[in-house]
Amino acid sequence: MKTGNKPLILVTNDDGVYAPGIRALYESVRSLGRAVIVAPEQDKSAVSHSLTMSRPLRVRRLESDVYTLDGTPTDCVIIGMNKILERRPDLIVSGINPGANLGDDISYSGTVSAAIEGTMYGIQSLAFSLGGEAPFDFTVAAGVAWKLASMALEFGLPETTLLNVNVPGLPAGEIQGIRFTRQGRRIYHDAIQETFDPWGRKHYWIGGGTVHWSGGDNTDEQALREGWISVTPIQLDLTNHAGLDYLKRNWKM
Amino acid sequence: MKTGNKPLILVTNDDGVYAPGIRALYESVRSLGRAVIVAPEQDKSAVSHSLTMSRPLRVRRLESDVYTLDGTPTDCVIIGMNKILERRPDLIVSGINPGANLGDDISYSGTVSAAIEGTMYGIQSLAFSLGGEAPFDFTVAAGVAWKLASMALEFGLPETTLLNVNVPGLPAGEIQGIRFTRQGRRIYHDAIQETFDPWGRKHYWIGGGTVHWSGGDNTDEQALREGWISVTPIQLDLTNHAGLDYLKRNWKM
Known part of the structure; x- marks a missing residue:
């Protein structure tokens, strides 16, 4: 696969190759270079x-x-990087997930994990999720993905750090802007x-039930609730120093 | 399930309820209170x-x-906490995994993830893994688990933090002692x-291939390689502040 000097962008997700969210993401980042989908x-x-x-x-x-493979988002990044793309990509984008990925819950997320795997390979990686409820309209979130992907290519990310991006499920005119946030804390989880x-x-x-969040300023959850696009830098080092x-x-x- | 005032300890793993590692862990922590297995x-x-x-x-x-259920280690913690145990446990222990869980690779680990889930519930949680290769002898590691579990009950863990414990696959006499470590960085991963x-x-x-690690002092990987038991405090907050x-x-x- 020849890519010349244009940025090479690997696109993946956890909802599968036929999900509308990945198609919206793919179409939005294609203008930045060459985009290749490798998804479950x-x-x-x-x-x-x-x-x-x-x-x-x-x-x-x-x-x-x-491309598609019968595996997980992490498998897609590994096989995509090593066996499908001709060279190391300049960027990995994952999503757009229908439903927010916030706070402690990002630990369960295949969308975010694909970006974690990309970061382990030293590739700048971003995960995108859209809040709100079905039916999802990915138009606004795809524009956000385009903007943040182009900024990552231009300015770079902090080392061994990915961006977890959540876009409120609101019409464009009701979104307040972009806020850099920290990961929130879930107080308790799900009903059974x-x-x-x-x-x-x-x-x-x-599943089901209502998630509650602990207070504290500038969390991802607070930003989304107040109508902001949340951008959280997530690191690989889990050590509590x-x-x-x-x-x-x-x-x- | 009546437990009186004795500590209540939930025991789980990712290798399944019939794995010898969980049985060794269960037998070792039973003397500290009442131990209940909920495993895949x-x-x-x-x-x-x-x-x-x-x-x-x-x-x-x-x-x-x-108890056993047809799910993941995380499912076991959620169902164990909410539907099997009569009250909140005082401690969750996961393992003993046959094979070390070190550095970035802990992110894939079901053993460590069960302890992450326990920590999300506010329960002190420890994950145990044994380095080396099959056949595994869990005797030394089970003694280490007993010691660290009893210390967690006595002294407590830092808030929203679990311990990732790795024991070298060596005879007791060749182990140097316990070292508190940070998570190492994998340089690259697996062969395909x-x-x-x-x-x-x-x-x-x-799978397969040889894992390489970046330098740096006091990593989990270095400790294990030098014959020390590695104890790494792992936090829930993934934000790169x-x-x-x-x-x-x-x-x-």
Whole structure:
């Protein structure tokens, strides 16, 4: 695949190659260079940073720059980087996810995890999600993705850091602008529904319920709630460095 | 389930309820209080922080304090906390994983993700892994788990922080002691094997290869390589706070 000097952009997601969100993202970043989609065949929401190692993966080419494989978003980045693209991409973009990815919950997200994997390879990576509820209109979010992708190419990201971008599910005229934020804290998570199979055995279905957030200024969740586009820099290093000092001082072994 | 005033300890893993590592962990922490296993039915290695929301989960009770469900380690923590245990546990322990979980690679780990989920619930959580290669002898690591679990109960962990513990695959006499470490950086990841299906179609299998690590003192990887037990405090907040300042200063919107 010849790309010349134009930026090469890998596009992926967790909702699968046929999702409207990835098509909107692909169309928006194509004007910045050459965009290539490598995305899962099926919906892989909430697979987090799962990696498929127990079986081989099959790549299929659907269009000249659109590939799919029977794996996770992380698999798509690994196989895309190593086996599909001719050279290292200049940018990886993931999304656009229908539904926000905020606070602690980003840890479950396949959309964000694809950008984490890209960052591990040293590629500037951005994850895009659209808040609100179905039916989703990706027009505004695609414009935001274009703007932030072009800024990443121009100004660069902090080292070993990706951007987690959430766009409010509002008409363009009601969006306040872009705010750089920190990751919020979820107070508690989901309801669990009890359900029964045809043989009367109880099952538990995780989901539903209302998420609550802890206070604190300038979180991703607060920004979105107030009508701002939230841009959170997320790092690979998970070490609690202050906690490391605490343990060295206080845990006498 | 009555537990009285004894500490209540939830035990889980990603290798499944029948794995020898979880049994060794369960036996070791039972002396600290009441231990209850809630673990996946099947091997769920490398599922990261995956959450099952697309179908209901079925719990089966195998022994009086041993439960299994057809889901991920994260599912086990959620269902264990909300539907199996009578009260909030005092501690969650995950493992013992056969094979180390170091550096950036902890992001793929189901073992570590179970401890992340526990930490999200505000429960002190520890993940245990044993380095080296099969056949694994969990005896030394189980003793380490007992010691660190008892210290967590006595001294507490820093807020919203879990411990990622790796024990070298060495005889007890060759282990140097315990070192508090930071998460290392992987330079690059895996080889990808090309293989063909019975119809001659190429597939890619992720795995194998040699992992390389970047230099730097006091990483988890360095500690293990030098024969130390590595204890890394891992936090929930993924925000790059320095990067946030950088973006506010340098990205002119």
